[in-house]
Amino acid sequence: MQMLKRTGEILFFSLLMQGVVFAQDVQVEAQVNSEEIGLNDTLIYSLDISYGFNTEPSQVRFPDFQGFKKISQSESTRMNIVIGGSQTFSKVKSYNIELLPNKTGVIEIKPATVVVKGKVYQSRSLKVTVLPASKSATPKRQQNQGLNVFKSPFDIDELPFDSRINEEDVMLQAVVDRKSVYVGEQFVFSVYLYSTIAIYDIEQLNLPKFENAWVEDLYNPQKFTSEQKRVGSRVYNVYLLKRRAVFPTKSGVYEIEPSSIVLNVVAGFNQRRITKQTQNIKIDVKPLPDNDKPADFPVYNVGDYRVSFSLNPSRQPMDKPFTLNVVVEGKGNINAFSIPKLKDNPELRFYDPVIRTEPSPDKKIYGGKKSFEYLIFAKRTGKINIPSFDVLFFKPDTSSYEKVSVSGLAVDVSEAEGVAGGVRKNSFSNDSTNIHSIRFINRIGTGFAGVGLKSFIVSISVLPFFFVLIILVDFGKFLYLYFGFDSEISRRKRRLKKEISSVERCFRERDIRGFIESIYAVIDEIIFIKYDVLQKGMTRDGLRQILIDKGIDENVVTDILSLLDTCDFIKFAGFESRGFDISTIKDRFDRIVREIGE
Template sequence: MNLIGKIFILLITLVEYINCQVVVTAWVDKKIVPINESFTLTISVSGENISNVKPDIPNFTDFNIYQSGKSSNISIINGQINTTIEFSYTLIPKRTGKFVIPKIGIFTGKEKYFTKEIEIEVTSPSISQTQPHTKTKTQQNRNQNLSREELIFAKATVDKKTAYIGEQITLSIKFYTALPVASNPQYYPPNYSNLLSEELPPIRTGTEIINGIRYYFAETKVALFGIMAGKAKISSAKIVAPIQEDTVFDPFDPNFIQKFFSQMARTQDITLETKPIEIEILDLPPPPKDFSGGVGNFFITAKIDNSTPHAGDPINITVEISGKGNVKQINPPQINHPSLKIYDILSSETNSKNNDIIGGTKKFTYIATPLNEGSIIIDGIKFTFFNIDTKNYETITTHPIKINALKGKIGKSFDFDTTKLKSEIITKGEDINYIYEKIPSSTFYTLIKKIANISFTIQIIIIFFLILGISIKTKINSLKNLPFKKYEKAYSNFERKINESIKQNIEKKLSTIYEAIYDYFSDKLNENISHLSFGKIKNIIKEKNPSISTDSLNELEEIINKIELLNFTKTQVSDLEVKSLLEKLKTIIKKIDKEMKK
């Protein structure tokens, strides 16, 4: 690679580095603070892809620290999204002197950045709010009559005992003392069950007269939010206060000077606890379908950065929801318009704790594109929340937004992703495939459907013809083999006729028997033998079936002769005689039939 190439790559890398850089800064609102006052530390982080960063706050030995807010701001310039997040903390000094707020680390997911160290000077308390170090003589006398529990105590109170899920409950923890305290007391906050907490700094201090006693007090407030319906609990808060032992000095005592100075070091730690509190959390009424998750009291505004964009150009629609309540939990309202494509929704928020009420502003930035030229009117954007003041769901709407989209610039597309190297092929966008300008005919599909529909009919027709063919074939075959069939069925036909003859009168009976014999032999020999004498018939039988014994034929001839004789003497024939004759005839024909098959 030549030198120019190397310089080019170096430049690209430098530009990318500058683009991706994260800037972290920290500052305080005052550098010299009286011990009985608080000050604010703000940490600001700005850059790309920093939505999930959080400062890694170290343990401060010289200050009590409370998070007092978080705000974020998003700016989109030429498709580059830049985010700035500010974290605010309230710090309360524990002792006087010069201290340093150490470097605070912030991890962005890729790299860790640090703030600079900040020097703070904590001075003696301001005169207006001094502790009761100096007491009037009358108060000192009155205090001597009271117990220690009456002179120094802590109290926890809530502004409501029942609240809906997400509704703010303000907890106040107050520390009262009528005794001198050596240094700032140590505070151990309570534990919360089924509650989310948010500190409400700063700590208020002042004096209050209760039952004629003048107390110095320090108050801390916490905003609490119920998580689930049911009971929620606030455990005891603990305060450890180092108080000075109250001794009366005799100025005439020889050791007065030593006693007076040693008094400063003689302190005693007193532990105070507040009473636990129970709160009833109520479930929200059944929510409507478009409920945004917001509980509080809000108002909504919407604006657009460019009301006359070209079709295909990106525009930013900003919807701001402000008010008191759980701003963090608010989901973006829906914007639906067929001529508008929403690519992404960015959200940022600014929290406020004005007058001890949690609230703020949630800003949603919709990155959208008009799909085609023409007028686009977005009806009022709706936002539904649970109004904590009216205890009802409420839907508020923005003014309609009018966009007059101009004709799109050919070939222009917009890209929000700037993380890729310039030397690579950069995908600028994604779209569906283009239409088919020449549409083929649907004849093929229609034909397939028609054939598929009629093919069942075709199958039925084929099966019908198959059955017809088979039955015709069977008929033809049977006609072709008629003599064989007659041969096969000769004996059964003979037997049938003989059985028929039994029911007939004697005249008809004899002729039927005669006929049965002749038909039997005609079928067996496949010849018409009705005109022949039995002698000739015997010869033909013998000729065609040599296996038949002569005895059988002779026996049959004898029976035939007997039948002929009986036919002449019909009147003298008894039924018994005919019956035995028939039995004999059946036996002999059966015998001949068997011999023929051999």
């Protein structure tokens, strides 16, 4: 049954394209899903731009939407066929913007402005009445009846190259693991993408700035993976996009601004660019308690830690150092953890510690291990006690200050090796017995005088071989350039010549499938050879921007992309097996090759 349905669709579209005409007019239409909403209701603003296949909007300027807050925006492009005498084929670019009113009364939405090939087009202005209370449940979006794609008689909702996306098909969610923390205590911020449809790529992910906080990355994937999760009656593919540990540095209400994402999704045979945004999040940040708070408490020492210490070795000559190692390990802002600085005294000299930090590989909470290695030199012999000090931290789970005393350590210092009575033996003095004889080293002469006769003869005998080598290298370069040995560019140029011939042959034989595939290949090769751009795997919007950045005229870029879109339509809509007239496409192809292939 499904096979018959698909066959019927293809037959319908094939008959439909007989005598097709590509529309040239530009139409801009704006509408809202309701002219009267409540203050808590959502308004959907829709802007549809209809244009011919050889054109493309170069600029779209939306109204400023005064009186509304913009929540999200999505974008899509579809093919449109209008029946009436002859069939008219055009493209429609649709923008859907979700708005939330922030005041009551009659609000006017100004016209949108669209620029196509230098001409300016405007939509009509709209008026919306916002009532003080919610008028109804979240209103359903009205479909754009004026620009709807013609419906198939085979009980399909939409054409196979167009598919609508509901708001709940793609969702962006920001979550925190706790809503109340102390200053310096971490909360974990995660951003998830929920989707029931295929994700093509992510253009941009905007995260909060997290001002007045110390931030550490917990999860920053280079490639996104998903797991399935049921939400209500729907099953979503859930992607963890980002996870961060955030340590607020000020007390009060800490507000996390919304995150947003711009991504391309697969809808039928089209890619659609949509924007999603999360809500803001508020965290209650409590100050550290004053009760039992030690003086000069380091504000970043907040977490659940274990402290250990060791002294190595315990006995050492006076000219060699001891090592005091203090290790802090646990969950918290380990990078910012600090201990008291040890100061010199009459018996000991302390050097600044060597600090090593090893963050934990745990992707769910931030922590790790930090070591402080002090080098200590003694200033006298005998037994010397290491001054004690306290390592302080605040433990949020118990709301208590913890103290670990580094104490009870002593070193046993002996005389330095080779030293009697504190004076080094054989040390340098005016005693003549300590003066070593100096052996004179002959200086090697400079210039020709420093080259022996044997070396000179060897150099002269090798010289002819050196000249022969230079001649062989130059001759090799000549052969390489003359015969064009296989470089990437030369291979691509031969392939380009072959594909252009294939376009001509397929056009003569009316081989539409081969004709379309050869056009793809020619455009690929020209763009790579001339502009060093490999478009494989690139979105059309991305290709447009790169070609414009390379200095190609914007109208030429529009022609290239319009040609590729036409090829896509013929290929994916099932017309390649029919006697479709490809003369206009061949003319456009020839013009583009002349413009960019010179």
